[in-house]
Amino acid sequence: MEYAIEVKGLRKEYKGFNLQDVSFRVPQGYIMGLIGPNGAGKTTIIKLIMNLLIRKAGEIRVFGKDNIQHEAEIKERIGFVYDIPHFYEDVNLKNLASAMSPFYSKWDNRLFLKLIDEFELPLAKKFKKLSHGMKMKFSLALALSHDADLILMDEPTSGLDPVFRQDLMDRLSKMMLDEGKTVLFSTHITSDLERIADFITFINDGEIVFSSKRQDILENWGVIKAGQDFLEHSKIPGFKGYRKSDFGVEVLTSEIKKAAAVSSSDYVIEKANLEDIMYFMGRGDQNV
């Protein structure tokens, strides 16, 4: 398998936050979702891939090449969307696009104008006059207009309505017809990922919790709902967290089949979705 992105032993330190030895790989030809609670390190990872931050340690390869040594060459093949789009505030969209397009040898102006039209963006308006959703759409139009081999997006769907989100998923899905294309995007709207993402990387508090096929996660992770005595069965296989109420307990496990076999009392098992996983694990120390 070829990898569009390989991240190895990545470290970054801020006051009160550390990215600790993050390693994961994004196979070429697939869509990976990067999920995690706010402040988990998603944006930091994406910015490090784009070499917008200075790392403490580690290695990043994009299309098999070091992302610092071959920065310009790599970036030309990436369509990038920031969580908060930054462009010159006082310039209109048309001029912004003319300023950006020369950086891309495969810039397709016809496609760009088509997207602008479909996204209903006003070319004559200054960037600062746009709503957040429109700024996002503008960045997406730029990212999708130069036949990029890798689409790298940080929370691209935040601030977008469900119709447009679905439309974006559609476009990504179409892009995947070409097995040379790869998508990595972070999101906290996990429903965007439930169908089209091939891989999910979950990051919590600066550490990778898992990076695997979405299918495997949905098959093996589950929530067991039972009476409070269930917790006293102590060793629950794959125990990842719990929530307790006066009437019972909900337990998140990564080994649903084994965990279910432990209990003799009444319980209900449900498959965990990505949101459950984020919720139970994001609660941190309270659960363990």
Place this chain on the structure above:
Amino acid sequence: MKIIISNSSPDPIYEQIAVQIKNQIISGELNEGEALPSIRKLAQQLQISVITTKRAYEELEKEGFIDTVGGKGCFVAMQNKELLLEKKKKIVEDKLSDAVIEAKMLGISIDELQEMLLLLYKEDE
């Protein structure tokens, strides 16, 4: 080819796809040697992940329903229709035998069981 995916079904999506294609092969809606849409095309059309459709095709290939020809795509395998029907019958037999075991445990007589079966069989007509 027709494929309907239910998001509320407990069966994984790859299995839903595999079962439906299998049924269409057995019923003859899909003919021997017929080309199936590519893994990526199917994923795009159904708006699901490439890995999911890939897994569905892998299951079908493992069971001998389809062949993958490198560089050309996937095709309905040449096969013995009778053998397929036989396989299907085996599934019915297995399910019936499960029902018989349950019935015996509950002390349901063969007459009662036959009556149940008759009712169920006629229900759909």
